[in-house]
Amino acid sequence: MSMPASERLGLDIKRTEQELMSAKNAAVRAAGLTVPQYAALYALDGNPGMSAAALARACLVTPQAMTVVLRNLEEHALIERTPHEWHRHIKEVRLTAAGRGALTAADERAVTVERAIAAALTADERDTLRDLLKRVGVAIGEAAGKL
Amino acid sequence: MSMPASERLGLDIKRTEQELMSAKNAAVRAAGLTVPQYAALYALDGNPGMSAAALARACLVTPQAMTVVLRNLEEHALIERTPHEWHRHIKEVRLTAAGRGALTAADERAVTVERAIAAALTADERDTLRDLLKRVGVAIGEAAGKL
DNA sequence: GCGACAGTATCAAAGCTTTGATAGTTCTCA
DNA sequence: TGAGAACTATCAAAGCTTTGATACTGTCGC
Numbered sequence: 127m128s129m130p131a132s133e134r135l136g137l138d139i140k141r142t143e144q145e146l147m148s149a150k151n152a153a154v155r156a157a158g159l160t161v162p163q164y165a166a167l168y169a170l171d172g173n174p175g176m177s178a179a180a181l182a183r184a185c186l187v188t189p190q191a192m193t194v195v196l197r198n199l200e201e202h203a204l205i206e207r208t209p210h211e212w213h214r215h216i217k218e219v220r221l222t223a224a225g226r227g228a229l230t231a232a233d234e235r236a237v238t239v240e241r242a243i244a245a246a247l248t249a250d251e252r253d254t255l256r257d258l259l260k261r262v263g264v265a266i267g268e269a270a271g272k273l
Numbered sequence: 274m275s276m277p278a279s280e281r282l283g284l285d286i287k288r289t290e291q292e293l294m295s296a297k298n299a300a301v302r303a304a305g306l307t308v309p310q311y312a313a314l315y316a317l318d319g320n321p322g323m324s325a326a327a328l329a330r331a332c333l334v335t336p337q338a339m340t341v342v343l344r345n346l347e348e349h350a351l352i353e354r355t356p357h358e359w360h361r362h363i364k365e366v367r368l369t370a371a372g373r374g375a376l377t378a379a380d381e382r383a384v385t386v387e388r389a390i391a392a393a394l395t396a397d398e399r400d401t402l403r404d405l406l407k408r409v410g411v412a413i414g415e416a417a418g419k420l
Numbered sequence: 421g422c423g424a425c426a427g428t429a430t431c432a433a434a435g436c437t438t439t440g441a442t443a444g445t446t447c448t449c450a
Numbered sequence: 451t452g453a454g455a456a457c458t459a460t461c462a463a464a465g466c467t468t469t470g471a472t473a474c475t476g477t478c479g480c
Contacts, residue, residue, distance in 0.1 A: 131315075134387045135399060136293050142406045142413075143290035144333055146283050149417035151438080160438095162466060168278075179428055186291055191467050193430065198465070215475055216428065235420065240281045242416030246408050252282060255409070258402045259289045261393050266289075269389030270296035273382065298468080307468095309436060326458055338437050340460065345435070362445055363458065 135262070149239050157232035158202070162187070162195045164236065167204065167221060167229040175218040177210075204228055282409070296386050304379035305349070309334070309342045311383065314351065314368065314376040322365040324357075351375055 131137060147161060154164045162185070169184040170176060176184070182192035196219065199205045204225035210216040221229065244252065278284060294308060301311045309332070316331040317323060323331070329339035343366065346352045351372035357363040368376065391399065 129384045129387055133391065135390050135394075135402065136297065136387055138403050138406045139286070139290050139293055141333060142410045143286050145410045145413045145417075146286055148438095149413045149420070150283070152417055152420055155439095160465070177428070186288060187466085188468065189429075190431090190469085194466065213428090213475075237276045238420070239413060239416045240276055240283055242412045243282050243409050244280065246412035247282075247405065251405060254401065255282065255405045256285050258394065258398060258405070259285045262390050262402070263289045263292045265389045265393035266292045266296045266386060269386045270292075270299055273296070273299055273385070295468095307435065324458070334436085335438065336459075337439085337461090341436065360445075360458090 139259075139262070146239070150236055153235040153239055154232040156235060157228045159228055159232045162191070163199055163204075164229070164232045166192065166195050166199065167225055168233065170205065170219060170221055171226065171229055174220050177216050178207075178219060181219060199225070286406075286409070293386070297383055300382040300386055301379040303382060304375045306375055306379045309338070310346055310351075311376070311379045313339065313342050313346065314372055315380065317352065317366060317368055318373065318376055321367050324363050325354075325366060328366060346372070 150161050150164075154161060157164075159167070165185045166181055169181055173180075173184075178192050178196055179189050181196070182189040185192065187195075196205065196207070200207060202224075203222055205219055206222055207217040207219050210218050247255065297308050297311075301308060304311075306314070312332045313328055316328055320327075320331075325339050325343055326336050328343070329336040332339065334342075343352065343354070347354060349371075350369055352366055353369055354364040354366050357365050394402065
């Protein structure tokens with residue numbers, strides 16, 4: 127194959143992301159949550175009453191994936207869904223008290239992972255990393271468009 | 274919560290990785306493969322006769338996850354598994370001709386994504402990104418250990 | 421008003437990943 | 451030799467994600 131694996135930056139990104147997911151998963155599991163569930167609750171806490179579709183966009187997943195996450199959260203009584211007053215077929219999603227409790231517990235531990243990441247780099251390096259990742263993302267998007 | 278989302282580098286990493294997966298998925302789908310299947314075939318091509326467990330390590334997934342991937346690949350006749358000569362309960366995995374063909378077709382398109390990433394950065398920037406990601410990975414691992 | 425369009429919600433199928441548990445094999449060391 | 455550790459393989463359950471398809475609702479332009 128015409129490109130050695132050691133030069134494929136995608137592998138480095140994927141590896142780092144897997145370590146991240148693994149650590150975050152371990153962090154939030156103590157609160158009885160998964161990472162996608164935590165992400166949904168986090169977005170929901172900052173914007174109560176969001177629709178499932180809006181939540182999906184906020185969490186960078188498809189509406190179908192969010193539906194599954196929400197179903198599991200609802201089964202555990204961490205959220206509740208009520209029909210919108212006027213747009214009757216839109217369902218507003220809100221945290222329950224239990225949901226807020228789980229989110230708080232999970233976030234406390236999840237933040238320690240983020241803090242560790244931040245602490246490993248200088249402020250300049252963090253900016254550099256963000257910039258490089260953003261440019262990589264743009265390049266990927268363009269390449270995907272031409273595919 | 275005690276850390277603004279904009280400062281959570283994990284989000285940037287995750288977003289980039291999702292764009293990467295989405296693009297790679299679209300790239301290899303034309304060859305009838307998924308990204309994990311492509312990764313397994315790629316590793317296998319460089320090391321014929323690997324065990325499923327070794328393959329799992331090479332692809333950074335659990336043996337259970339690799340078992341599922343291999344089952345699907347075998348159903349599509351892209352690999353074959355034969356018992357090891359001496360260690361009888363180890364199964365050696367090898368590409369079939371069809372498997373090699375699918376890998377070649379998939380790699381041709383997957384490489385264009387990697388090339389796009391490489392082209393978006395200078396050589397120095399690529400080294401920097403690799404270094405930063407590596408340090409982030411180490412920090413995550415340490416944080417997970419203390420959790 | 422009415423049709424086209426966009427947004428929302430959901431079902432279904434296929435596939436990946438994780439944790440947890442079970443079982444057989446090989447190797448090492450006491 | 452035999453116990454224990456390490457490795458391999460696999461089943462099962464739960465959950466996430468994707469693509470594809472269906473259906474309902476609201477808005478906008480004609």
